[in-house]
Amino acid sequence: MAGNRQAFSTEEFRVRVRRVHAEMERQDIDLLLIHAPENIYYLTGYQTSGYFAYQVALVARGRDPELLVRFLERGNVNEYSWLDRAETWREGDNLIESTLRCAQSLGSHKTVGLEKQSWFLTAAMSEALSAGFAGARVVDGSRVVPQVRLIKSEAEIRYLRRASEIAEIEQRAALAAMRDGVLETQVAAAVFNVGVKAGCEYTGLPHHVMSGYRYDIGHANWLPKPIVRGELTLLELYGCVERYHATQMRTISVGPVSDEVRRAADIVIEAQDAALAAMRPGASAREIDALVRRPVRKIKPEYYNRTGYSTGIGFPPRTAEWDVLDFNEQEDWVIKEGMVFHMLAFACGFGISETVAVTPSGIERLTHSNQRELCVVT
Structure with missing residues (x-):
């Protein structure tokens, strides 16, 4: 499914995802949680000026990204993204629990990457997510997507x-x-x-x-x-x-x-x-x-x-x-x-x-x- 105003072809997005999967493999990361709006946009096409509200893209090796966005912003998925669906949260929801549920739906993962250098992942949320991935090794995945983004198509x-x-x-x-x-x-x-x-x-x-x-x-x-x-x-x-x-x-x-x-x-x-x-x-x-x-x-x-x-x-x-x-x-x-x-x-x-x-x-x-x-x- 293509977004109404998708900036790139679906195939271009898939190429980007494959390159990120390869970088994740190189860094031994099984699941990457992306909070930087630039990186979310690069992989999914999703954008909103309401990125002050919590949003995350979850990327598991070998799978398409999964989005979790504010319910109010769901229309931007249909407008801009090549993905045909997204999970949403509503005011009052526990965002950590919502994120962990999305991660669990993607299977079990030995190593989880968080964008610890992102301005959009607070220290408190990083600590809570790290604690939630019990049994997994949590590493800094801040450079995974930016390294891929450096070479432009x-x-x-x-x-x-x-x-x-x-x-x-x-x-x-x-x-x-x-x-x-x-x-x-x-x-x-x-x-x-x-x-x-x-x-x-x-x-x-x-x-x-x-x-x-x-x-x-x-x-x-x-x-x-x-x-x-x-x-x-x-x-x-x-x-x-x-x-x-x-x-x-x-x-x-x-x-x-x-x-x-x-x-x-x-x-x-x-x-x-x-x-x-x-x-x-x-x-x-x-x-x-x-x-x-x-x-x-x-x-x-x-x-x-x-x-x-x-x-x-x-x-x-x-x-x-x-x-x-x-x-x-x-x-x-x-x-x-x-x-x-x-x-x-x-x-x-x-x-x-x-x-x-x-x-x-x-x-x-x-x-x-x-x-x-x-x-x-x-």
């Missing part, structure tokens, strides 16, 4: 291309709205207007519009603050299609900029250009990071931020998979074909970013239309 990349197009449309709307005295709120309104018209869903994070001194306030959101001549505005804007997120960061100046800012912009752009040119299957993530970090630190010695991360499915407060793959100077891992990243760099008031997909020979810039230079509005 062509269907996933198509959604990411569309999300990238939307992020670029939003950036162009922000540029068109920019003038001396315009409010950050007015710029944000222009972004939301074109984004929703272009098909943008609700995003995992709100758009970031940061002007003047607010550039250095991490992940700041729009305020009724005038953007005045001589100020830089950093915009980090998101496109979201079928929960897949793409991001683009650009910087706009109202009026002329100083030589210092021009020089910083040139250094940041050249550094990221070098990193993007070096990205290909087999490349070292730490070496890619260094291509950005080394030159940028010449103008911003305290540059500790990541320079990129894996992106894909997101529900608030996530737009990406930064907790799984992150470009930084401590960790190292190998880039693979099919991975998709948001790559970023910024210093001295100027920031830039792109969403890219790894191809057999390099990368495809999914955000490819907008100019990378500092935009100046006279």
